[in-house]
Amino acid sequence: MLKFDEELFLKLVEKEGLTFRGKIESIVDEISNKGYSNIFLIGAGGTIAMMYPYEYILKSNSTINVHAEIASEFMVMNHQHFSKDSVCIFSSVSGTTEETVAAAKFCKEKGAATIALVAEPNTPLTQAVDYCITTGSEKHSFDTFFMLLYMFIFRFMYNNDEFPQYEQFTKEVSFLPQAILNAVKSFDQKAEEFAINHKDTEYHMMVGSGNLWGNTYSYAMCILEEMQWIHAKSIHAAEFFHGTLELVVEDTSVILLKGEDETRPLVDRVERFVKKITKNLTIIDTKDFELEGISEEFRKHFAVSINWAVLSRISVYLERERNHPLDLRRYYRKVEY
Structure with a gap:
Protein backbone atom coordinates (compact mmCIF):
# COMPACT_ATOMS: atom_id res chain seq x y z
CA MET A 1 0.00 0.00 0.00
CA GLU A 172 -12.13 -5.72 22.10
CA VAL A 173 -10.33 -2.37 21.93
CA SER A 174 -7.16 -4.47 21.82
CA PHE A 175 -8.46 -6.13 18.64
CA LEU A 176 -9.13 -2.78 16.99
CA PRO A 177 -5.66 -2.06 15.51
CA GLN A 178 -5.64 -5.32 13.55
CA ALA A 179 -9.26 -4.75 12.48
CA ILE A 180 -8.27 -1.30 11.22
CA LEU A 181 -5.33 -2.73 9.31
CA ASN A 182 -7.52 -5.37 7.65
CA ALA A 183 -10.11 -2.76 6.70
CA VAL A 184 -7.46 -0.48 5.22
CA LYS A 185 -6.07 -3.32 3.12
CA SER A 186 -9.47 -4.30 1.79
CA PHE A 187 -10.38 -0.69 0.95
CA ASP A 188 -7.09 0.40 -0.57
CA GLN A 189 -7.98 -0.33 -4.19
CA LYS A 190 -11.27 1.54 -3.86
CA ALA A 191 -9.43 4.48 -2.33
CA GLU A 192 -7.05 4.57 -5.29
CA GLU A 193 -9.91 4.32 -7.78
CA PHE A 194 -11.73 7.18 -6.07
CA ALA A 195 -8.66 9.40 -6.27
CA ILE A 196 -8.10 8.58 -9.95
CA ASN A 197 -11.75 9.21 -10.83
CA HIS A 198 -12.01 12.41 -8.79
CA LYS A 199 -8.61 14.03 -9.17
CA ASP A 200 -10.22 16.91 -11.07
CA THR A 201 -13.54 17.03 -9.21
CA GLU A 202 -14.00 20.56 -7.94
CA TYR A 203 -16.71 20.05 -5.33
CA HIS A 204 -17.78 17.26 -2.97
CA MET A 205 -20.75 16.90 -0.65
CA MET A 206 -19.92 14.77 2.37
CA VAL A 207 -22.86 13.41 4.33
CA GLY A 208 -22.82 11.63 7.68
CA SER A 209 -24.59 11.40 11.02
CA GLY A 210 -24.37 10.12 14.59
CA ASN A 211 -20.91 9.17 15.70
CA LEU A 212 -19.58 9.63 12.15
CA TRP A 213 -20.61 13.28 11.96
CA GLY A 214 -17.22 14.36 13.33
CA ASN A 215 -15.39 12.40 10.63
CA THR A 216 -17.67 13.93 7.99
CA TYR A 217 -16.97 17.45 9.21
CA SER A 218 -13.24 16.82 9.62
CA TYR A 219 -12.59 15.15 6.28
CA ALA A 220 -14.40 17.84 4.31
CA MET A 221 -12.67 20.68 6.16
CA CYS A 222 -9.23 19.38 7.14
CA ILE A 223 -8.45 17.08 4.21
CA LEU A 224 -10.38 18.20 1.14
CA GLU A 225 -10.35 21.92 1.88
CA GLU A 226 -7.17 22.46 3.90
CA MET A 227 -4.90 19.76 2.51
CA GLN A 228 -6.14 19.54 -1.07
CA TRP A 229 -7.75 22.95 -1.69
CA ILE A 230 -10.93 21.29 -2.98
CA HIS A 231 -14.32 22.87 -2.35
CA ALA A 232 -16.30 20.65 0.00
CA LYS A 233 -19.33 20.83 2.25
CA SER A 234 -20.04 18.63 5.25
CA ILE A 235 -23.75 18.00 5.64
CA HIS A 236 -25.50 16.23 8.50
CA ALA A 237 -27.83 13.59 7.09
CA ALA A 238 -30.64 14.85 9.33
CA GLU A 239 -30.33 18.31 7.72
CA PHE A 240 -29.67 17.29 4.13
CA PHE A 241 -33.29 17.85 3.14
CA HIS A 242 -33.32 21.39 4.50
CA GLY A 243 -31.49 23.23 1.76
CA THR A 244 -28.58 21.21 0.42
CA LEU A 245 -30.67 18.78 -1.62
CA GLU A 246 -31.41 21.59 -4.09
CA LEU A 247 -27.76 21.62 -5.20
CA VAL A 248 -27.62 17.96 -6.24
CA VAL A 249 -27.49 17.45 -10.00
CA GLU A 250 -26.42 14.51 -12.12
CA ASP A 251 -22.68 15.14 -11.86
CA THR A 252 -22.52 16.19 -8.18
CA SER A 253 -20.03 14.18 -6.14
CA VAL A 254 -21.83 12.96 -3.02
CA ILE A 255 -19.87 10.96 -0.45
CA LEU A 256 -22.00 9.12 2.10
CA LEU A 257 -20.38 7.91 5.31
CA LYS A 258 -22.49 5.08 6.71
CA GLY A 259 -21.95 3.84 10.23
CA GLU A 260 -23.80 1.36 12.38
CA ASP A 261 -25.37 3.42 15.13
CA GLU A 262 -28.99 4.46 15.61
CA THR A 263 -28.78 7.21 13.00
CA ARG A 264 -28.02 4.93 10.06
CA PRO A 265 -31.60 5.31 8.68
CA LEU A 266 -30.94 9.04 8.28
CA VAL A 267 -28.12 8.30 5.83
CA ASP A 268 -30.21 5.60 4.14
CA ARG A 269 -32.81 8.27 3.41
CA VAL A 270 -30.20 10.50 1.75
CA GLU A 271 -28.90 7.54 -0.23
CA ARG A 272 -32.36 6.73 -1.61
CA PHE A 273 -32.76 10.33 -2.76
CA VAL A 274 -29.36 11.04 -4.32
CA LYS A 275 -29.28 7.70 -6.16
CA LYS A 276 -32.12 8.99 -8.30
CA ILE A 277 -30.16 12.06 -9.37
CA THR A 278 -26.36 11.92 -9.30
CA LYS A 279 -24.09 9.53 -11.15
CA ASN A 280 -21.23 10.37 -8.77
CA LEU A 281 -22.33 8.70 -5.54
CA THR A 282 -19.66 7.18 -3.27
CA ILE A 283 -20.73 5.13 -0.26
CA ILE A 284 -18.25 4.23 2.47
CA ASP A 285 -20.02 1.80 4.78
CA THR A 286 -18.39 0.28 7.85
CA LYS A 287 -20.74 -2.69 7.55
CA ASP A 288 -18.67 -3.76 4.54
CA PHE A 289 -15.69 -4.56 6.76
CA GLU A 290 -15.19 -7.74 8.72
CA LEU A 291 -13.95 -6.75 12.16
CA GLU A 292 -12.46 -9.91 13.58
CA GLY A 293 -12.81 -10.15 17.34
CA ILE A 294 -15.28 -7.25 17.51
CA SER A 295 -18.76 -8.15 18.73
CA GLU A 296 -21.91 -6.94 17.01
CA GLU A 297 -22.74 -4.94 20.15
CA PHE A 298 -19.65 -2.76 19.89
CA ARG A 299 -19.24 -2.42 16.11
CA LYS A 300 -21.23 0.81 16.10
CA HIS A 301 -18.71 2.47 18.42
CA PHE A 302 -15.62 1.23 16.59
CA ALA A 303 -17.06 2.41 13.27
CA VAL A 304 -15.49 5.79 14.06
CA SER A 305 -11.97 4.37 13.89
CA ILE A 306 -12.64 2.17 10.87
CA ASN A 307 -14.21 4.99 8.90
CA TRP A 308 -11.37 7.42 9.61
CA ALA A 309 -8.69 4.91 8.71
CA VAL A 310 -10.16 4.06 5.32
CA LEU A 311 -10.82 7.71 4.53
CA SER A 312 -7.14 8.32 5.18
CA ARG A 313 -6.27 6.02 2.30
CA ILE A 314 -8.19 8.29 -0.07
CA SER A 315 -6.04 11.19 1.15
CA VAL A 316 -2.81 9.44 0.19
CA TYR A 317 -3.99 8.72 -3.34
CA LEU A 318 -5.46 12.19 -3.83
CA GLU A 319 -2.05 13.58 -2.92
CA ARG A 320 -0.44 11.45 -5.61
CA GLU A 321 -3.05 11.92 -8.34
CA ARG A 322 -3.33 15.68 -7.84
CA ASN A 323 0.40 16.16 -7.23
CA HIS A 324 -0.61 18.16 -4.19
CA PRO A 325 1.30 17.31 -0.97
CA LEU A 326 -0.91 16.93 2.09
CA ASP A 327 1.35 19.28 4.04
CA LEU A 328 1.14 22.13 1.50
CA ARG A 329 -0.54 25.28 2.87
CA ARG A 330 -1.14 28.82 1.64
CA TYR A 331 -2.03 30.39 4.97
CA TYR A 332 -2.37 27.94 7.87
CA ARG A 333 0.54 28.55 10.24
CA LYS A 334 2.14 30.52 7.40
CA VAL A 335 0.73 34.00 8.04
CA GLU A 336 -0.73 35.95 10.94
CA TYR A 337 -4.52 35.86 11.18
Missing part, protein backbone atom coordinates in the same frame (compact mmCIF):
# COMPACT_ATOMS: atom_id res chain seq x y z
CA LEU A 2 1.19 3.48 -0.88
CA LYS A 3 2.80 5.26 2.09
CA PHE A 4 1.63 2.74 4.67
CA ASP A 5 4.05 0.91 6.93
CA GLU A 6 2.08 -1.96 8.49
CA GLU A 7 4.76 -2.74 11.05
CA LEU A 8 4.99 0.88 12.18
CA PHE A 9 1.20 1.18 12.36
CA LEU A 10 0.88 -1.84 14.64
CA LYS A 11 3.83 -0.69 16.75
CA LEU A 12 2.37 2.76 17.35
CA VAL A 13 -1.33 2.00 17.59
CA GLU A 14 -1.39 -1.51 19.00
CA LYS A 15 1.77 -2.13 21.00
CA GLU A 16 2.31 1.38 22.31
CA GLY A 17 -1.24 2.76 22.30
CA LEU A 18 -2.65 -0.11 24.33
CA THR A 19 0.01 0.28 26.99
CA PHE A 20 -1.79 3.41 28.20
CA ARG A 21 -4.83 1.49 29.47
CA GLY A 22 -3.58 1.34 33.07
CA LYS A 23 -2.66 5.03 33.14
CA ILE A 24 -6.02 6.02 31.67
CA GLU A 25 -7.93 3.94 34.21
CA SER A 26 -5.89 5.46 37.02
CA ILE A 27 -6.65 9.01 35.80
CA VAL A 28 -10.37 8.38 35.37
CA ASP A 29 -10.68 6.53 38.67
CA GLU A 30 -8.96 9.35 40.55
CA ILE A 31 -11.27 11.95 39.02
CA SER A 32 -14.36 9.78 39.53
CA ASN A 33 -13.53 9.21 43.18
CA LYS A 34 -13.22 12.95 43.77
CA GLY A 35 -16.47 13.60 41.91
CA TYR A 36 -17.22 15.85 38.94
CA SER A 37 -20.25 17.59 37.45
CA ASN A 38 -19.76 17.19 33.69
CA ILE A 39 -17.29 16.50 30.90
CA PHE A 40 -16.09 19.05 28.36
CA LEU A 41 -14.49 17.80 25.14
CA ILE A 42 -12.53 20.74 23.75
CA GLY A 43 -10.56 21.12 20.54
CA ALA A 44 -10.01 23.11 17.36
CA GLY A 45 -10.38 22.04 13.74
CA GLY A 46 -9.69 18.34 13.39
CA THR A 47 -9.45 17.81 17.13
CA ILE A 48 -12.90 19.20 17.94
CA ALA A 49 -14.22 17.02 15.12
CA MET A 50 -12.47 14.11 16.82
CA MET A 51 -14.46 14.84 19.99
CA TYR A 52 -17.91 14.83 18.36
CA PRO A 53 -18.16 11.01 18.20
CA TYR A 54 -17.56 10.76 21.93
CA GLU A 55 -20.08 13.48 22.69
CA TYR A 56 -22.59 11.46 20.67
CA ILE A 57 -21.64 8.22 22.43
CA LEU A 58 -22.09 9.79 25.87
CA LYS A 59 -25.35 11.49 24.95
CA SER A 60 -26.83 8.29 23.58
CA ASN A 61 -25.44 5.82 26.14
CA SER A 62 -24.94 7.72 29.40
CA THR A 63 -26.46 10.21 31.81
CA ILE A 64 -23.10 11.96 32.17
CA ASN A 65 -23.50 15.59 31.17
CA VAL A 66 -21.22 16.31 28.20
CA HIS A 67 -20.34 19.31 26.04
CA ALA A 68 -18.14 19.31 22.93
CA GLU A 69 -16.84 22.85 22.43
CA ILE A 70 -14.64 24.67 19.93
CA ALA A 71 -11.76 26.03 21.98
CA SER A 72 -11.84 29.65 20.81
CA GLU A 73 -15.62 29.93 21.14
CA PHE A 74 -15.53 28.29 24.57
CA MET A 75 -13.09 30.99 25.71
CA VAL A 76 -15.45 33.86 24.90
CA MET A 77 -18.92 32.43 25.56
CA ASN A 78 -18.99 32.35 29.38
CA HIS A 79 -20.29 28.78 29.36
CA GLN A 80 -22.74 28.48 32.23
CA HIS A 81 -22.23 24.73 32.66
CA PHE A 82 -18.45 24.99 33.09
CA SER A 83 -17.09 25.09 36.63
CA LYS A 84 -14.24 23.94 38.84
CA ASP A 85 -16.08 20.61 39.01
CA SER A 86 -15.86 20.02 35.25
CA VAL A 87 -13.56 17.52 33.58
CA CYS A 88 -11.97 18.94 30.42
CA ILE A 89 -10.38 16.72 27.78
CA PHE A 90 -8.19 18.18 25.02
CA SER A 91 -6.21 16.77 22.12
CA SER A 92 -3.56 18.15 19.80
CA VAL A 93 -1.13 16.31 17.58
CA SER A 94 1.54 19.02 17.77
CA GLY A 95 0.73 20.15 21.28
CA THR A 96 1.04 23.74 20.07
CA THR A 97 -2.47 24.62 18.82
CA GLU A 98 -2.86 28.11 20.29
CA GLU A 99 -6.61 28.03 20.92
CA THR A 100 -6.45 24.62 22.59
CA VAL A 101 -3.49 25.52 24.78
CA ALA A 102 -5.22 28.74 25.88
CA ALA A 103 -8.41 26.85 26.73
CA ALA A 104 -6.48 24.23 28.69
CA LYS A 105 -4.70 26.88 30.75
CA PHE A 106 -7.99 28.66 31.39
CA CYS A 107 -9.75 25.50 32.55
CA LYS A 108 -6.90 24.50 34.83
CA GLU A 109 -6.73 27.99 36.36
CA LYS A 110 -10.44 27.73 37.14
CA GLY A 111 -9.82 24.50 39.05
CA ALA A 112 -11.28 22.02 36.56
CA ALA A 113 -9.59 18.66 36.01
CA THR A 114 -7.69 18.82 32.71
CA ILE A 115 -6.58 15.92 30.51
CA ALA A 116 -4.76 16.04 27.18
CA LEU A 117 -3.83 13.64 24.43
CA VAL A 118 -0.73 14.88 22.62
CA ALA A 119 1.61 13.30 20.10
CA GLU A 120 4.65 15.51 20.63
CA PRO A 121 6.26 15.48 24.10
CA ASN A 122 7.42 18.56 25.99
CA THR A 123 5.08 20.91 24.16
CA PRO A 124 2.87 23.69 25.55
CA LEU A 125 -0.26 21.55 25.88
CA THR A 126 1.55 18.77 27.73
CA GLN A 127 2.60 21.36 30.30
CA ALA A 128 -0.77 23.09 30.58
CA VAL A 129 -2.85 20.19 31.97
CA ASP A 130 -3.10 18.03 35.07
CA TYR A 131 -2.91 14.72 33.21
CA CYS A 132 -1.36 14.00 29.84
CA ILE A 133 -1.04 10.98 27.58
CA THR A 134 1.87 11.61 25.22
CA THR A 135 2.07 9.08 22.40
CA GLY A 136 5.44 10.27 21.11
CA SER A 137 4.73 10.21 17.37
CA GLU A 138 2.63 12.19 14.91
CA LYS A 139 2.37 9.11 12.72
CA HIS A 140 -1.10 7.53 12.99
CA SER A 141 -1.88 9.94 15.80
CA PHE A 142 -5.60 10.15 15.07
CA ASP A 143 -5.90 6.35 15.02
CA THR A 144 -4.20 6.24 18.42
CA PHE A 145 -6.18 9.16 19.86
CA PHE A 146 -9.49 7.58 18.86
CA MET A 147 -8.50 4.37 20.64
CA LEU A 148 -7.40 6.22 23.78
CA LEU A 149 -10.62 8.22 23.85
CA TYR A 150 -12.63 4.99 23.82
CA MET A 151 -10.79 3.98 26.97
CA PHE A 152 -11.35 7.32 28.67
CA ILE A 153 -15.03 7.72 27.81
CA PHE A 154 -16.12 4.18 28.54
CA ARG A 155 -14.17 4.15 31.83
CA PHE A 156 -16.10 7.23 32.91
CA MET A 157 -19.31 5.42 31.97
CA TYR A 158 -18.25 2.29 33.83
CA ASN A 159 -17.47 4.30 36.95
CA ASN A 160 -20.90 5.89 36.61
CA ASP A 161 -22.48 2.40 36.88
CA GLU A 162 -23.67 2.58 33.28
CA PHE A 163 -21.43 0.22 31.35
CA PRO A 164 -21.02 -3.20 32.99
CA GLN A 165 -19.59 -4.55 29.71
CA TYR A 166 -16.43 -2.48 30.24
CA GLU A 167 -14.00 -5.38 30.57
CA GLN A 168 -15.26 -7.06 27.41
CA PHE A 169 -15.29 -3.73 25.58
CA THR A 170 -11.71 -2.94 26.57
CA LYS A 171 -10.64 -6.41 25.51
